[in-house]
Amino acid sequence: MRAAFFLYLLVTLVYHVSCCDKETHYTKDGKCCKMCGPGKRMLVDDKCEDPACQDCPNGEYQSGYTSETKCERQPSCDTNLHFKPQEDYPSKTSISKCKCEPGYYCTQEDDCNICMEHTVCKPGQRVAKKGSPVSDTVCEACKNGTFSTEDSADICKEWTTCEHGYDENAPGTSTSDRTCLGAPIHRVIIGVGVAVLVLLVVIIFIVLYKIKKNKGWMEFPKVDPKKTVSNLKKKQQETDVERAIQPLQQQPEEDIDNSVPVSPTPSNMTENGNFVVQELGKEHIISSTETNSYSYS
Numbered sequence: 001m002r003a004a005f006f007l008y009l010l011v012t013l014v015y016h017v018s019c020c021d022k023e024t025h026y027t028k029d030g031k032c033c034k035m036c037g038p039g040k041r042m043l044v045d046d047k048c049e050d051p052a053c054q055d056c057p058n059g060e061y062q063s064g065y066t067s068e069t070k071c072e073r074q075p076s077c078d079t080n081l082h083f084k085p086q087e088d089y090p091s092k093t094s095i096s097k098c099k100c101e102p103g104y105y106c107t108q109e110d111d112c113n114i115c116m117e118h119t120v121c122k123p124g125q126r127v128a129k130k131g132s133p134v135s136d137t138v139c140e141a142c143k144n145g146t147f148s149t150e151d152s153a154d155i156c157k158e159w160t161t162c163e164h165g166y167d168e169n170a171p172g173t174s175t176s177d178r179t180c181l182g183a184p185i186h187r188v189i190i191g192v193g194v195a196v197l198v199l200l201v202v203i204i205f206i207v208l209y210k211i212k213k214n215k216g217w218m219e220f221p222k223v224d225p226k227k228t229v230s231n232l233k234k235k236q237q238e239t240d241v242e243r244a245i246q247p248l249q250q251q252p253e254e255d256i257d258n259s260v261p262v263s264p265t266p267s268n269m270t271e272n273g274n275f276v277v278q279e280l281g282k283e284h285i286i287s288s289t290e291t292n293s294y295s296y297s
Contacts, residue, residue: 020032023064023065024065026067028045028048031048032048033045033048033049033051033067034048034049034050034051035051035065035066035067036051036053036062036065036066036067037053037065038062038063038064038065038093039055039056039061039062039092039093040053040054040055040056040062040066041053041054041056041062041066041068041069041070041071042054042066042067042068042069043069044069045067045069051067055092056071056092057071058089058090058092059073059074059090060072060073060074060092061074061090061091061092061093061094061095061096062092062093063093063094063095071092072095074086074090074095074096075095075096075097075098075113077098077099079101081114081115082100082101082103082104082115082117083098083099083100083101083112083115084098084099084100084101086098097111097112098112098113099112099133100112100115100116100133101115103117103118104116104117104118104133105118105131105132105133105134105135105136106133106134109134112134116136118131118136118137119131119136119137119138119139120137120151120152121137121139121151121152121153122139122151123148123149123150123151123153123174123175124141124142124147124148124173124174124175125139125140125141125142125148125153126139126140126142126148126153126154126155126156127139127140127152127153127154128140137152141174142156142174143156145158145159145172146158146159146174147159147172147173147174147175147176147177148174148175149175149176156174157177159172159177159178160172160177160178160179160180161178162178162180162182163180165182166180166181166182167180167181167182168180168181169181
C-alpha cells in the first residue's frame with residue numbers, strides 16, 4: 001500500500017514537471033509557477049500562479065521571461081570614446097548596443113565596447129571596400145597605368161595618353177599622372193582660327209573708317225604743328241612786351257626844367273644892375289623894374 005502511494009506521487013510530479021513550459025514557467029516545490037514577461041521583473045516570488053511583476057527602470061531591460069527580481073542594465077556608451085549618444089529612452093525589452101560614430105567601427109559586432117578609426121587609404125591606393133560600423137576599410141594599390149592623388153580615393157585614374165604631336169615629358173606613377181610635351185594639332189587650329197578672326201575684325205574696321213571718312217563723317221580740322229608753335233611764341237613775346245611796358249606807364253611824370261640860361265639884357269636887369277632871378281618852386285614870376293622909393297624935393 002505504501003509503495004503504491006509513493007508511485008502515485010512520483011507519477012504526479014513527473015506529470016506536472018513535464019507539462020510545465022520552460023520558457024514561460026519555472027518549477028518551485030514541485031509546482032509549475034509563472035514568470036514575469038519581457039521588460040518586467042518579479043517583486044516577490046510567494047505567489048506561484050499569479051506573481052507580482054513591475055516594469056524595469058529606465059536604463060535597464062529584460063529581454064525574456066524571468067523569475068528574477070532585477071533587470072539587466074543597458075550598456076554605457078561614452079561619447080568621449082567615439083560612441084554615438086545613447087537614446088534618451090532605450091528599450092526595456094532588448095539591449096541597446098553601443099554604436100560607433102561615423103569614421104569608426106566596433107571591433108566586436110555582438111559586444112561593441114571599443115571603437116577603432118577606419119583606415120585611410122593613402123595616395124597611390126583606392127578603397128576596395130568601404131568601412132562599416134562593424135568592419136574596417138580595405139585598401140588596394142593602384143594597378144600599373146593608373147594613379148590616385150587623394151586620400152581614400154574611390155578609383156584610380158588612368159594615365160594620360162599623349163596625342164599625336166606630343167612627347168612624353170614625365171612618366172606616370174601610382175601617385176602622379178603622365179605629362180606630355182608639345183603642341184597638339186587642335187590647339188594650333190584654334191590659334192589659327194582666332195588669328196583669322198582678329199584679322200577680319202581689323203579689316204572691317206578699316207573699311208568702315210574709310211567709308212565714313214569719304215562721306216565726311218569723321219573729318220577733323222588739320223593742325224600745322226609749326227604754325228601752332230609760331231603762334232604760341234608770338235603770343236608769348238607780346239605778353240612779355242606788355243609786362244615790360246606796364247611798369248613804365250604806371251610811374252608818375254616828373255617836372256623837368258627845360259629853361260635855358262638867359263643872357264643879361266635891359267629887360268631882365270634892375271636899375272641897380274642886378275639880374276631878375278625867378279625863385280625856385282614858383283610857377284611864374286613877372287619881372288618888373290625897380291622904382292626909386294626916394295623922392296627928391
